[in-house]
Amino acid sequence: MKKRALCLLLIAVLLLPLLIACAGKSGDENPADSNYNSANGTQEQTPESSEKEEPETNGNLEVRGLTRERFEYIDLGKVRFIGLDEIRTGKGTAELLVDGGEFLSVMDSLAQEYSATEITDNCVMIHHSGTDHAETHIIIGRFFKADTPVPAGYDYFDLLTEKAAYAVYSSEKFSGDLVNGPEDAYSLTRDQILSDNVSIPFPQAYWHAVVFTNGIPVQGQYRYGYLFSIGEPSTK
Numbered sequence: 001m002k003k004r005a006l007c008l009l010l011i012a013v014l015l016l017p018l019l020i021a022c023a024g025k026s027g028d029e030n031p032a033d034s035n036y037n038s039a040n041g042t043q044e045q046t047p048e049s050s051e052k053e054e055p056e057t058n059g060n061l062e063v064r065g066l067t068r069e070r071f072e073y074i075d076l077g078k079v080r081f082i083g084l085d086e087i088r089t090g091k092g093t094a095e096l097l098v099d100g101g102e103f104l105s106v107m108d109s110l111a112q113e114y115s116a117t118e119i120t121d122n123c124v125m126i127h128h129s130g131t132d133h134a135e136t137h138i139i140i141g142r143f144f145k146a147d148t149p150v151p152a153g154y155d156y157f158d159l160l161t162e163k164a165a166y167a168v169y170s171s172e173k174f175s176g177d178l179v180n181g182p183e184d185a186y187s188l189t190r191d192q193i194l195s196d197n198v199s200i201p202f203p204q205a206y207w208h209a210v211v212f213t214n215g216i217p218v219q220g221q222y223r224y225g226y227l228f229s230i231g232e233p234s235t236k
Helices: 002-023 093-099 101-114 185-195
Strands: 061-063 066-075 079-085 123-127 137-145 155-158 163-174 207-211 220-230
Touching (some): 061 185, 066 185, 079 123, 093 101, 093 137, 101 137, 137 155, 185 207, 185 220
Antiparallel strands (some): 061 066, 066 163, 079 155, 123 207, 163 220, 207 220
8 A cells, every 4th residue: 555655656746747837838828839938838039040950850859868769740530539637537647547447447448449549558638628728628548539439527628630740758867857848848849840840730729648658657767659739620
């Protein structure tokens, strides 16, 4: 019992910066602006480079101990994200992933019939219901086919875009802070999108998500994915 409690506490500490940073964005900033600081919701003046950098072709990048192993644009198709909203339920990521027997059982059961994409791991999805940060939702769950029945008591979000940017990051000294600092996975993913002249559908179809490719986050060596909405919203 003590071991499990310590594990829950550790995971909660690791994920707290991510949730605070994503939930704390104000309603006046546009994440599609490369000067936007996702951690504190401010605009930063960045010196212009004297030479235009060429877009990366293989997605590899290393910034202060954070290595981007992969970057690509993928087709998700029409999908529905189903899970539990942390803000609505008061149940944290640590609680659901470490001691979430019923939650994980529901996810696994749905996946047997309704799995829809190559992203099959548990995720933390952040979205604002198409508003300019007037609402914030942090849902722990997975991607499923469009129109997948939503279990009673669960939350869902129907993606309005069918494509996404997908990056995979790793670190030998992972601290749990996925958003803040120069090794900011959010900013690194967003900035690559913008440098490729790909549109980010803010605010109407804006969302992003951490993908737990290596299971429950731990300190030290860790690897995880990051998804970011791109393209024009579907009108269908």
